[in-house]
Amino acid sequence: MTRSSRIIETEVLIIGSGAGGATTAAVLAEAGRRVTVVEEGPWIDPDAVEPFSIEEMVRKYRHHGSSAALGSPPIAYAEGRCVGGSTEVNSGLWNRLPDYLAEEWSRTYDIDEFSPTALDAYAERVESWQSVGKVPGAPPLSSALLERGAAKLGWRSVEFSRVFRYEAGVADATRGVKQTMARTQIPRAIAAGASLLPECRVVRLERKGPRIIGALCRQQTADGGPDEDVVVRADHVFVCGGAIQTPALLQRSGIRRRIGSGLKLHPTIKIAARFPHLLDHDSIPMHRVIEFAPNLTIGGSASRRGHIGLALADSGLDHEDALADWERMSVYYAAIRSEGSGRVRAVPGLRAPLVTYRLTDGDMSRLARGLVHLGELLLAAGATELHPSVEGGPVVRQTDELLQWWNRVDRTRSNLMTVHLTSSVRMGNDRSSTGADSFGAVHDFDNLRVNDASLLPDAPGVNPQAAVMTIALRNAEHFLASP
Amino acid sequence: MLAFERQLVAALTVAVDPEVRTGVERFVEGSLDDMPEFLRLGVIGESLVLSILATMARRDPRTVVQLLDRSPVALLRQYVRLFRSLVLFAELELGPTPNGTPGA
Numbered sequence: 121m122t123r124s125s126r127i128i129e130t131e132v133l134i135i136g137s138g139a140g141g142a143t144t145a146a147v148l149a150e151a152g153r154r155v156t157v158v159e160e161g162p163w164i165d166p167d168a169v170e171p172f173s174i175e176e177m178v179r180k181y182r183h184h185g186s187s188a189a190l191g192s193p194p195i196a197y198a199e200g201r202c203v204g205g206s207t208e209v210n211s212g213l214w215n216r217l218p219d220y221l222a223e224e225w226s227r228t229y230d231i232d233e234f235s236p237t238a239l240d241a242y243a244e245r246v247e248s249w250q251s252v253g254k255v256p257g258a259p260p261l262s263s264a265l266l267e268r269g270a271a272k273l274g275w276r277s278v279e280f281s282r283v284f285r286y287e288a289g290v291a292d293a294t295r296g297v298k299q300t301m302a303r304t305q306i307p308r309a310i311a312a313g314a315s316l317l318p319e320c321r322v323v324r325l326e327r328k329g330p331r332i333i334g335a336l337c338r339q340q341t342a343d344g345g346p347d348e349d350v351v352v353r354a355d356h357v358f359v360c361g362g363a364i365q366t367p368a369l370l371q372r373s374g375i376r377r378r379i380g381s382g383l384k385l386h387p388t389i390k391i392a393a394r395f396p397h398l399l400d401h402d403s404i405p406m407h408r409v410i411e412f413a414p415n416l417t418i419g420g421s422a423s424r425r426g427h428i429g430l431a432l433a434d435s436g437l438d439h440e441d442a443l444a445d446w447e448r449m450s451v452y453y454a455a456i457r458s459e460g461s462g463r464v465r466a467v468p469g470l471r472a473p474l475v476t477y478r479l480t481d482g483d484m485s486r487l488a489r490g491l492v493h494l495g496e497l498l499l500a501a502g503a504t505e506l507h508p509s510v511e512g513g514p515v516v517r518q519t520d521e522l523l524q525w526w527n528r529v530d531r532t533r534s535n536l537m538t539v540h541l542t543s544s545v546r547m548g549n550d551r552s553s554t555g556a557d558s559f560g561a562v563h564d565f566d567n568l569r570v571n572d573a574s575l576l577p578d579a580p581g582v583n584p585q586a587a588v589m590t591i592a593l594r595n596a597e598h599f600l601a602s603p
Numbered sequence: 604m605l606a607f608e609r610q611l612v613a614a615l616t617v618a619v620d621p622e623v624r625t626g627v628e629r630f631v632e633g634s635l636d637d638m639p640e641f642l643r644l645g646v647i648g649e650s651l652v653l654s655i656l657a658t659m660a661r662r663d664p665r666t667v668v669q670l671l672d673r674s675p676v677a678l679l680r681q682y683v684r685l686f687r688s689l690v691l692f693a694e695l696e697l698g699p700t701p702n703g704t705p706g707a
Contacts, residue, residue, distance in 0.1 A: 174630065174696035184634040186689070188642060194681070426696040433684070433691050436672060443695075472639030511680065532677040535684075 125336075125349040130156035130315070133335060133354035135322050135369065138205020139588040140572030141360030142305035143246070147596040149312035156352060157309065158320040158337055160365075161202035166302045171209075172422040180209050189462055189477035195387055196537040197475075199362055203318050204302035206362065207283075207585060210539065211404040211422075212298045214252045214281040215582035216243045217590065218414065225577045229548030232558040233594075243590045249308075250283040250299045250589070255406060257291030262420055262450045263405035265395070269501030275411035282406055283585070294402050320350060325357065325373035325568070332357045332373075332568045356599070358560075360572040360592075363541040364464055367555075367574060368473035370545070371466035375562065378555035380473075383462035384543035384579040387479060387536045388455040389487050389529070390421065392431035393498045394442055394505035399423070399450050409497060414457055414581030416490045418497060421451040434509035434535040442507060452498060454490030455538075457581045458483045464544050479531075487536070488529035495522045509535040540584055545574035547591075559598040560591075571595050604632045605647065607654035607664075608686070614664035615690040623698045630693035631686070649682045 131154035134141050141157060149155045161180070169176045177185045182201035188194045200206035219236035226234040246252075258264070259279060270277035284296030297303070310316060320339040325332050334353040341348055359366050367380035405420030412418075421427065431451045432439035442449065462477030479487075495506050499519050506516045508525060511533040516522055545555035547570075551563055560575055562568040571592045573584050580587050604612075612631050616624055635643060657667050671683040 174693060177692075178630070178633060183639060184630075184637045186634045186637070186642075186685075187639055190641075193677075424696070426692040429691045429695045430688050433687055436680075436684070467641070470640045472641065474641050475639075 125351045128156060128350060128352045130154055130352060130354050132356045132358065133352050134358045134360060135335065136205060136360035136362065136572065137203050137301060137306055138200065138360065138362060138572065139207050139301060139585050140592040142204065142301035142309065143589045143592040144358050144360060144571045144596045145309035145314050146305040147593060149309045149314040151600050155309060155314040156317065157314055158317045158322060158352065159203050160321045163203040163318040166208065166300055172424055174426065176209060189475040191477045191479065192531045193534050193536055195385065195477055197385065197541060198539050199364060203306060204300045207300045208302060210585065211583065212282045212284055213406060213583045214283055214586050217580055217587040221580060229546060229554055229577045230550045231548045239590055242593045243586065246589045246593055249304060251285040252281045252283055254279055254281055256286050259406055260400040260403055262399050262423065263407045265501040266405055266407040266409055266420060269497040270409045272500040273497060275409055277407050277409045280406050280408055322369055327373065330564060330566050332565065356567045358569045358571050362572055363544045363574045364473060364475060366570055366572055367464045367544040368466045377563065380464040380544050382543050382546055383464055383477065383541065384458065385477065385538040386455040386540040386579055387458050387483060387487060388453045388538050389491050389534060389536055390431050390451055390453045390509040391494055391498060392428055392449055392451050392507040393503040394445060394449050395503055398447050412493065416486060417455050417581060418494050419453055421453050423450040427451055431509060432507050435507050435513040436511045437513050437515060439507065442505065452494060454494040456483060456486040456490055457579050484529065484531065487534065488526050491525050491529055492522050540579065542573045542576040542579050542584055545570045546577045547575040548577060560595045604635055605650050607650050610664040611686050612690055614668055615687055616694060618694050618698050623694065626697040627690055627693040631689045634689050
């Protein structure tokens with residue numbers, strides 16, 4: 121602590137304001153606890169920035185969205201960095217944790233009170249807060265094409281729910297308002313008395329034996345002057361910075377046992393598909409093809425002109441003609457559950473942690489299969505030209521050409537990315553494989569908890585926001601019930 | 604952003620509108636500055652080596668891009684792909700759409 125530090129006293133310090141942190145803050149503040157939320161990113165009015173735009177990339181993403189897990193191949197990833205975290209920049213798709221995964225994780229990692237029935241009761245409450253539901257009226261064409269392709273092939277597809285609110289009587293899918301944390305749980309927490317410190321980065325936690333006594337932070341000053349040192353003294357600390365930042369902070373604070381290893385993500389391979397008709401570009405398709413789920417899921421991505429350009433450029437082939445026709449194109453993906461795993465390591469002197477990920481040969485094979493299945497589906501849906509995110513392509517126009525992709529998906533030519541990162545501080549009573557107990561309390565500490573995507577013992581195979589919020593509510597209520 | 608990187612960005616930018624070109628350069632510079640240090644250090648290392656090689660071989664940035672695109676070394680192809688991705692995304696988002704309306 122420096123002599124000029126500002127000191128804040130609170131009962132519960134919550135670090136991070138994404139799906140886990142904001143839910144925790146709202147539940148604890150409404151229960152009468154004195155809560156302070158610190159968030160590294162800025163507060164940005166959710167209505168001020170166009171979704172998926174370059175401005176969003178600059179203002180709401182960590183590293184402008186340009187980060188990668190090193191490995192062979194490297195995997196690009198993106199995280200939100202603003203009040204509300206990644207809920208401000210994601211698709212808003214909503215998927216409860218599948219029952220069989222809850223049962224499997226409960227058994228494998230010895231997690232208490234983790235039955236599908238128990239989790240469903242929490243999920244129902246979160247869903248009522250978040251206006252979870254299907255789009256009113258017909259889904260956008262870019263989404264309906266997934267359903268159409270699946271139906272032609274006899275594959276199963278589903279329309280996912282989303283966290284969007286619609287005015288009564290509105291039947292236009294594009295007119296919903298995404299219920300991000302900055303619109304829902306953060307205002308709820310503040311209304312119940314919580315304090316929010318945006319643009320405040322926690323440098324490290326301060327320890328005294330098995331207790332955390334507070335956090336040393338640096339907060340940007342409003343007038344653009346030098347950052348101010350802030351010390352937040354707290355009786356209880358919840359770290360909710362997400363699967364990359366949470367283990368990095370714990371490691372910077374000297375807490376390393378089972379922290380940062382076991383990182384999981386959903387490696388994703390893409391296709392820019394050209395159709396003979398115009399497509400919508402304002403929202404992310406809500407249909408998913410689940411014929412091969414949970415190990416392989418097919419869906420749609422953000423498809424503004426810039427995203428289509430990026431996807432076309434991945435093949436390294438000439439794409440000017442396709443790009444000129446971008447209004448008839450959309451980007452789709454195949455995402456796998458990976459056998460491999462990664463690590464997050466805080467490196468002294470560096471602000472960002474080193475992230476690595478190792479894909480197995482089985483993962484590479486699943487990605488190749490995923491790309492071929494995705495191509496099959498898009499051609500069945502009426503696509504006339506497919507550009508894979510694989511160097512050298514080739515561009516495919518007919519089903520019998522798809523097999524050329526099998527041998528092209530390798531470690532040197534595949535361009536992979538992900539937006540789902542989990543499992544870097546696993547939960548469970550099995551101390552040999554977990555960093556926190558069944559309710560997120562970090563092993564060997566009295567008052568330190570994790571409550572975000574880091575706790576999920578494995579990648580769920582779907583957007584993890586529903587699982588993160590459900591588990592965060594469960595853990596927050598367990599904390600309130602604890603002596 | 605290093606001088607060589609600035610030249611590379613200029614070579615990859617297709618737009619002629621000076622406002623768009625400036626916006627693209629600013630976006631790429633911001634992205635590089637904001638990158639995790641371990642990635643940025645790797646990119647700087649590659650930029651320095653390529654800058655020296657390009658000067659010695661008297662190659663202009665456009666030729667360097669073509670050579671990197673065809674390189675058998677994946678790391679070099681990834682290097683140019685990084686710059687191309689940043690430039691292309693910014694150019695398409697900031698530039699006018701083909702029907703003449705301003706970009707987003």
